[in-house]
Amino acid sequence: MSRSARLVRSAAALVALALPAALTACGTGGPDGAGGAGVGDPYFPKAGNGGYDVRHYALDLAYDPGTRRLSGTARVTARATQALTAFDLDLRGMEVEDVTVDGAAAPFGREGQELTVRPRTRLDRGETFEVTVRYAGRPQTVTDPDGSQEGWLPTADGALALGQPTGSMAWFPGSHHPSDKASYDITVTVPRGLTVVSNGELRSERTTGGRTTFAWHTGEPMASHVATLAIGRYDVTRSTTGSGLPVYVAVDPDQGAASRTVLARIPEVTRWAADTFGPYPFSSTGAIVERPDDSGYALETQNRPVFPGAPDTGLLVHEIAHQWFGNSVTPRTWQDLWLSEGFATYAEWLWTEDQGGATAEQTFKALYSHGEDTYEDLWSFPPARQPGAAHVSGAPVYQRGAMVIHKVRQTVGDEAFHDLVRGWTAAHRHGTAGTGDFTAYVEEQAPGKDFDAIWEDWLYGEGKPDRL
Template sequence: MSRSARVVPAAVSLALVLTLSGCDSDDGGDGGAQGSGPHAGASGVGDPYFPKAGNGGYDVSHYGLTLAYDPDGNRLTGRAVITARATQALSSFDLDLHGLDVTKVTVEGREAAFDREGQELTVRPRKEPAKGETFEVTVSYSGAPRTITDPDGSEEGWLRTEDGALALGEPTGSMAWFPGNHHPSDKASYDVAVTVPKDLTAVSNGELTGERTANGRTTFTWHTAEPMASHAATVAIGRYTVTRSTTKDGLPVYVAVDPSQVTASREVLGLLPEVMEWAQDNFGPYPFSSTGAIVDRPEDSDYALETQNRPVYPGAPDTATLVHEIAHQWFGDSVTPRTWQDMWLNESFATYAEWLWTEDEGGDTAEDTFTDLYEHGEESYEDLWDFPPGKPTSAAHISDNPVYQRGAMVLHRIRQTVGDDTFYDIVQGWAAAHRHGNAGSAEFTAYVERQAPDEDFDEIWDDWLYGDGKPSLPDA
């Protein structure tokens, strides 16, 4: 994420089908009381900053969302199919859904009882899924999807725009437009079909697999084969100037730009193939099957976001923001944090990518940037030393400067310690080892120590990653 701009979509009447089958591990949390018989899945995975996010008892592997949006009536309707697996015998399970009126739920084609409390939609199937069993859920709902205000005051969820809508999900906004297991630890593949008036375009993640117009409306179908955390999912609806191309190695590029931003965006978006090539040289093979960008108006949002395959930008991005969000495709989207406490693993790498790009383009070296931050950082970032990047003080601070800037400083301290060759081995190896998966801070520190077993990292972890206040440098 790069804090800048966000958008506001509309209302929803939606039929959602969820096939819950899934991931191989059972570490998604069993939830509820333990015993030999079925019991309730937990109404949250116990995230240290968003304890009600996600749900226990099952792992989703696929979401199939079929949506139709009417901007004049401010209404969204749809159907979704999701595939996952029960990780325990379930007497009931929860889905995260913020707002909206649920009219019917079925499990394996049979109507199920349900109730609502806050963001929790609790489903009680007639036939209780056994541990390891796959099952399908259909949820029918309607209403106006809501904008969610983050603890830090920024807006996400379903955001209406002048000519359509934009769905942004980090950290919890996706529950505003479809029910699901909305925590980064449960990633899934997606198929999204969106029907809109024929003068509008609907953009989502992955690859555009179909475009069909009938009766004055056009349906756009999108397929994301690689696992994606729900907060990285997006739907952008509006009037866009669309450019389709490929990189020199054949990677599809799909760019959608609001007409008011085409001229301002042309030069920086022209750098996308070069940035992609540079990123692969530094971080390893690109983890997804397409790339691109969505550029909306500055008034539609107040930050850029690393939505998978094609980041969202609020107005024409600068080069640093383009580099930042492309780097997130490796760090944040492919390698996704286990909990929101691990947010620094996303933002440190994306911020450090900005430093590396500047260095490689003949500007300040990363060492120059590190030194300037250490000596004068408080002048630009008053909160730089307020808390350690590995342990933000609350949910309101997981996107604050210590996570970004001090997090990047942690990476540079590793580079200073191990040298460039080992450092880049660590960066590329980390991206490869956890490609399309989840990983946390403890796994990262252990990985670094394994790659450089002769080095002592205690000072970096104790003082820079988890320590309070401004650390001392060894030679200071």
């Protein structure tokens, strides 16, 4: 992700400037057979839900841009990780019409973002069940603790749904925490003439009676915060990379000319990233380019990141790198976000180095010497210990996170670092990982090397380290 107030700057531009406990997907159960309301995330404790693990979302939605009304049926398939007499789903706003569990009507209640469901019969531990929720209303735009907006963003010709960190609960019920990933089928009906773009693969498109239905399928596990819907008028291009990977690009017509050159580099950047980080983890790649006013930031939505206007090459590299770091290897808690943003930022450094520009070492030294000129809060907190939810996307998470990665590279050497990174993405492919997992992995892969100073000074240390 790249927030508007903290857009990641290219390495060339910079040089020119002179452990929480691991969460499980099931979370913590509540009393008397009730699933917990939230998984206890350090910064978003009510996000996600305890007592079950979601396996699949099937969303059947209809949207009218004129009234801004969304109606939907969500079928959530999950496995109980404890005996359940009640469980929660995250859903912000919207009116719930009815709920069933395995086809039987189930009583439900609402309190804040929690939709509490009480199945007619107890669900046993290990049992797979399906909860169906019918709902409707005008989905909300959510303001994050850092002031940026997410959730459901109305646009001039449709809408854009972005979820990081918790905005996805504005448009469908579920367990909205990165530790609980699932596959998705998203079917959306809109007025004829509009296009719906989502994650994964477009399975079908059919028009009947003045309305068009688009059916998208995501087979690989996906965290809800990188699920997206883009509804509007787009110029769509389909192609393949040299290796045969499908490329699906949707661009607002106003951004077509400005985007054309950089979007043409998607196959090149994807191939470079695969060479650097390991096999591409998903079934397609691409991009969604909106108008600049539709979103204040880019986001690494799975398969095809969203950009607010035409991106530059550095931002394209950043968001494509997130397909490995953030989407395939997903942070287990929001406090672990530096693992995603630090690696994606470091990918920009590596790309610039490989293109014959500033080396990563030069970028690192420039950032250490005068990075605070560009990032005022660079040394205000350590990347793995943000002071609160409002700082989850702060500069230390991105820039100091990348510096941690570079310190590891300095310690192990270039060849071992290349193997280490590819091994990390393979070991946690389509899973989740926390900071402790990463530090343990690095130490296991480089026995005899001393990383204590890196963890103490760069990852967890307060203020600017005394020396390089």
